[in-house]
Amino acid sequence: MNSCQANPGKILIVDDEKSMREFLEIMLLKDGYQVHTADSGQSALEAIQRDSFDMLITDIRMKPVNGLDVLKQCKAVSPGTVVIIISAYASTETAVAAMKEGAYDYLPKPFKVDEIRSVIEGAFRNRGAEKVTNPQEGPFYFGCLIGESPAMRKVYELIQRVAATNSNVLITGESGTGKELVAKAIHRQSPRNGEPFVVVNCAGVPESLIESELFGYKKGAFTGASTTRKGMVETAQGGTLFLDEIGELSMALQVKILRLVQEKTIRMIGGTEDISVDVRIISATNRDLEEMVIENKFREDLYYRLNVLPIRIPPLRERPMDIQILAQHFLSRFSREFGKDIHKLSSYAMDILKNYDFPGNVRELEHIIERGVALESSSIILPDSLTLSTYKRSRNDPPPCTAMNLPPEGIDLDRYLMEIERKMLHQALQATRGIKHKAAGLLGITFRSFRYRLIKYGMESGEE
Numbered sequence: 340m341n342s343c344q345a346n347p348g349k350i351l352i353v354d355d356e357k358s359m360r361e362f363l364e365i366m367l368l369k370d371g372y373q374v375h376t377a378d379s380g381q382s383a384l385e386a387i388q389r390d391s392f393d394m395l396i397t398d399i400r401m402k403p404v405n406g407l408d409v410l411k412q413c414k415a416v417s418p419g420t421v422v423i424i425i426s427a428y429a430s431t432e433t434a435v436a437a438m439k440e441g442a443y444d445y446l447p448k449p450f451k452v453d454e455i456r457s458v459i460e461g462a463f464r465n466r467g468a469e470k471v472t473n474p475q476e477g478p479f480y481f482g483c484l485i486g487e488s489p490a491m492r493k494v495y496e497l498i499q500r501v502a503a504t505n506s507n508v509l510i511t512g513e514s515g516t517g518k519e520l521v522a523k524a525i526h527r528q529s530p531r532n533g534e535p536f537v538v539v540n541c542a543g544v545p546e547s548l549i550e551s552e553l554f555g556y557k558k559g560a561f562t563g564a565s566t567t568r569k570g571m572v573e574t575a576q577g578g579t580l581f582l583d584e585i586g587e588l589s590m591a592l593q594v595k596i597l598r599l600v601q602e603k604t605i606r607m608i609g610g611t612e613d614i615s616v617d618v619r620i621i622s623a624t625n626r627d628l629e630e631m632v633i634e635n636k637f638r639e640d641l642y643y644r645l646n647v648l649p650i651r652i653p654p655l656r657e658r659p660m661d662i663q664i665l666a667q668h669f670l671s672r673f674s675r676e677f678g679k680d681i682h683k684l685s686s687y688a689m690d691i692l693k694n695y696d697f698p699g700n701v702r703e704l705e706h707i708i709e710r711g712v713a714l715e716s717s718s719i720i721l722p723d724s725l726t727l728s729t730y731k732r733s734r735n736d737p738p739p740c741t742a743m744n745l746p747p748e749g750i751d752l753d754r755y756l757m758e759i760e761r762k763m764l765h766q767a768l769q770a771t772r773g774i775k776h777k778a779a780g781l782l783g784i785t786f787r788s789f790r791y792r793l794i795k796y797g798m799e800s801g802e803e
């Protein structure tokens with residue numbers, strides 16, 4: 340389990356000095372936290388592997404494993420855990436080293452009860468948001484988001500800024516870039532944290548159902564409506580409504596969403612009165628809405644209403660410096676989940692990843708590492724365990740087809756090319772679970788061209 344799902348308030352205290360452990364334990368238990376203790380760096384490492392903590396308070400000078408080692412390991416396994424360093428041998432150097440490794444604060448011993456208490460309370464209040472105000476020195480994560488590239492730091496800053504407001508946010512980015520994570524982070528950082536965060540997947544629900552899903556219905560509104568049922572918008576009352584894949588909404592539903600956005604009221608299907616709702620709207624799309632507005636596929640007025648605060652998440656290939664840190668994070672996670680002892684990627688395997696295009700972005704990297712951990716039998720991930728998709732290899736590799744040799748008897752080129760085309764269409768559909776516009780994106784062709792080709796090969800399912 341990663342730290343994002345842990346109960347708030349679970350603290351691990353690490354100190355080889357018994358009196359300090361007991362002092363902190365008694366104080367923190369009294370304050371209502373769940374407390375665990377470790378009497379050495381080593382047992383702290385074991386605890387971190389076994390369990391997840393919201394906070395780690397650790398001494399620095401311990402042998403053989405010191406507090407900095409514990410800090411580093413903790414950040415590798417669970418970047419969201421807040422780490423506070425306490426030490427009787429406070430030196431600026433160690434303090435700086437600890438901060439660089441992502442520690443939240445550094446307290447010299449002895450300290451007063453009130454001092455440590457205010458640091459802990461402050462840390463929980465600012466959890467996930469700390470230190471990102473300085474983009475040069477901030478840590479490499481923000482809540483559940485990981486990445487240290489300037490592009491991601493900018494995203495963290497934007498999240499912090501928009502979280503404080505009530506305005507609508509439009510998150511754009513290719514598939515798998517983390518749009519949903521960003522939406523959640525905004526909600527968590529906002530005053531609405533604690534109220535519901537409701538996700539509506541505008542592409543996942545059939546057109547005929549989405550209206551009742553969103554707005555609910557009155558008893559008897561249609562056949563089968565045996566009771567009155569609240570919709571998702573009302574469920575989000577007081578909280579945040581996340582409209583995912585907003586570009587997939589039909590024109591008819593766009594009108595209804597516009598009304599919700601403009602007037603903050605809804606009407607249930609079969610209802611006669613308007614219900615006012617207090618929801619903050621965050622939407623996301625991997626499509627070019629501006630383009631869709633020009634093509635008259637998306638309402639201009641709705642676009643401007645939703646896009647008050649835009650956040651663009653760049654694709655992973657535009658921020659290659661995040662690849663290593665993300666790979667390492669997923670490696671620790673899957674290694675723990677699968678009960679394996681794999682903590683490293685070989686440098687060649689890492690090079691391969693760093694040169695890969697990641698058409699499926701962070702989600703694809705996550706799956707590559709998951710498969711790698713599952714397949715690897717040694718303690719290091721070797722290149723052979725990395726299965727990169729065949730439709731787009733490393734930027735430096737020649738495309739797979741150019742490696743083909745012409746057999747002496749010759750080939751039927753047209754048939755051969757058609758076969759490749761058909762296979763690529765099929766693989767793209769598989770990779771995107773049948774979402775055609777994403778599949779088209781993977782192949783670098785327009786949706787129209789993609790559909791034309793599906794029809795040509797009799798692969799069109801006719802569901803649209």
Ligand SMILES: Nc1ncnc2c1ncn2[C@@H]1O[C@H](COP(=O)(O)OP(=O)(O)OP(=O)(O)O)[C@@H](O)[C@H]1O
Pocket residue numbers: 483484485486512513514515516517518519520521625665701702705
């Ligand atoms: N910066 C990040 N740090 C850690 N994990 C990430 C990051 N970005 C994405 N992920 C992970 O990648 C996966 C995809 O993220 P998410 O669902 O938020 O992407 P998305 O942009 O909404 O994709 P889609 O357009 O396909 O819906 C998730 O498992 C998520 O946890």
Ligand SMILES: [Mg+2]
Pocket residue numbers: 518519583
């Ligand atoms: Mg998504």
